Amino acid sequence: PETVLVAGGGQSGFQAAASLRDKGFTGRVVLVGDEPGVPYQRPPLSKAYLKGTAGDEQLRLRPEDYFAEKGIELVPGRVASVDRGASRVVLASGEELAYDHLVLATGARNRVLPVPGADLAGVLMLRTRDDADRLRESLDAASSVVVIGGGFIGLEFASHAGKPVTVVEAQDRLLARVASPEVSSFFLELHEKAGHTVLLGTGVTALHGEGRVSSVELADGTRLPADLVVVAVGVVPETTLASDAGLTVTNGVVVDEHLRTEDPKIFAIGDCANFPCVHAGAATRLESVQNAVDQARCVAAAITGNAAPYDSLPWFWTDQTGAKLQIVGILANADKTVVVGDRAEGKFSVLSFRDGVLITVESVNRPPDHIAARRLFTADLRPTYADLEASSFDLKAHVK
Ligand code: FAD
Known part of the structure; x- marks a missing residue:
């Protein structure tokens, strides 16, 4: 049977392993991670966990038994190097692990x-x-x-x-x-x-x-x-493994539309990957749960024989000062914006346009706009400024 080795047990690494099983992969799935404990999610670290209203349980992506049940081997440790010729990695402990597919899910580290x-x-x-x-x-x-x-x-x-x-x-x-x-x-x-x-x-x-x-x-x-x-001045992608293995690194591990590096056995996903983003129209590296999860699913699909180009819609959220901000799309070179809703009440959305076409919707305490925008963009419906003006900027009116 084939072995998929995932380097990095964070949001995207965990998801790659889980999605492989969800998609019926029957080979070995090995998840090597250098943080203690089972994989956990980061968003609460700067929110409920920091405040003390969420504990360890709420951070965990799955309970401990899940991994044994699914036959996902959790290997604690650091992947120190990749020997592409021999299709194996070497851990910091000296242990060697062979792979048929290697998924780099090493994330990012804080900028000093x-x-x-x-x-x-x-x-x-x-x-x-x-x-x-x-x-x-x-x-x-x-x-x-x-x-x-x-x-x-x-x-x-x-x-x-x-x-x-x-x-x-x-x-x-x-x-x-x-x-x-x-x-x-x-x-x-x-x-x-x-x-x-x-x-x-x-x-x-x-x-x-x-x-x-x-x-x-x-x-x-x-x-x-x-x-x-x-x-908190941003992060740098964790790319040492890839660059030491001779793979191209430019603001992240460079991958193609299938999230594959130039080595067909090696993928890169999540915060460490620089991929051709159809929504940005450029090579992009994103730092979000959505991107980590969807890229992991895309790679799991490719490994199980259903390769499709990665084109998931980027979206983001943040909770601060009692307000929830949700963003759909990538804000780049907008040339026109419209504010809808009630800013004074703290419930509004900012619609941004480029060349007359809607590119992003930022919603503050207006979840219905966020949901409508996600439905529109996922269906590739891109209303123009004129379309939206005709409906008094009611996004829902354009969802088919
Ligand atoms: P990570 O989750 O960072 O996982 C990478 C893992 O790989 C780490 O555990 C790392 O230690 C390990 N690793 C690295 N190198 C090696 C190696 N050589 N061998 C073994 N293991 C290795 N996103 C949102 O969308 N919404 C939010 O509200 C939000 N809030 C956030 C709050 C905080 C405090 C932080 C830090 C991030 C937040 N994010 C949020 C971003 C989101 O958490 C990341 O985009 C996501 O975790 C990326 O997943 P990843 O798997 O690429 O990287």
Whole structure:
């Protein structure tokens, strides 16, 4: 029987293993992961788990017995190298495992802040359950918390930290990489109303302290007192295995529309993969549960003889300051936006257009718009500005 070896036991690696069984794969499925315990999901780490309203049970993707029941072999450890010639991997322990198909699902690691003092005690990041545990422990005693980075993770941390924090963001708006200016300004207001201080257009040049961080130095020389600093300035894809094995890496492991590398036995999925995205019209690397899960399913289908190009619709969500933001599509080069709903009430959607065609819908506390947009885009229905204007921008009216 064939062996599928999955390197990385996170969201996408787990899903690849599970989907192989769901699709009737009867060979060996080996999931090698270097984090302790059974595979778990990350979204609650910056939300309910951080707040303490969800525990370990809620993080787990499946209970422990599931893996034995499904014949998924969980191998704890780190894949140290791939020997493509011999179709096997070598673990850090020295153990060798042969494969017929190898799925790289190694995710991403946090970007380290390139300034002096970034390694002081009290400077933390958030990617793993261990990181979240450390943050939870430090939060109680912390009196001056500074968050560096106003993206999804930094803002979710701020909003679930349980105390006012200062957010320092180098760009001139929050969520600049993922959301429209309308959505950014709405969340700025919410965070300020919640008592947080947000400094936009502000770079950090150094962290100071004797062994432990005590202040954050900004580009203008100001020093913010800080006894806990959370660095949330994005991630870098974990691609070492692929590059050491001679595979092409450019902002992620480069794969084709079937998520295959140039080695037909090796796929890459999730945060570590750079794939031709039909919705972005360009090579893209996405960091989301949707992308991790759907890419895993696509590869499981390919391995079980039902290969189809990956074309799943990208969507994202975040929960912060009591508001739920849901995004459908990829916001790139929009040239027109329309706000529908009631911004003052905190229930609205931003519709963005490129060349007169709807490309993204960002919904704040308006799940029906999100659902309608997903149905439209999944069915490849792309209403134009004129179509939508005729229905007073009622997305549901265009779902067939
Ligand atoms: P990961 O889940 O990171 O899994 C990769 C695994 O591989 C890790 O366990 C890693 O340790 C392991 N690994 C790496 N190298 C090796 C090796 N050589 N050998 C063995 N194991 C290895 N997305 C959303 O859509 N919505 C959200 O609300 C949301 N919230 C998030 C909150 C936080 C705090 C974080 C960190 C992420 C959040 N995300 C969210 C993003 C989402 O969790 C990721 O996109 C998703 O986990 C990617 O899955 P992955 O399998 O590619 O990577």
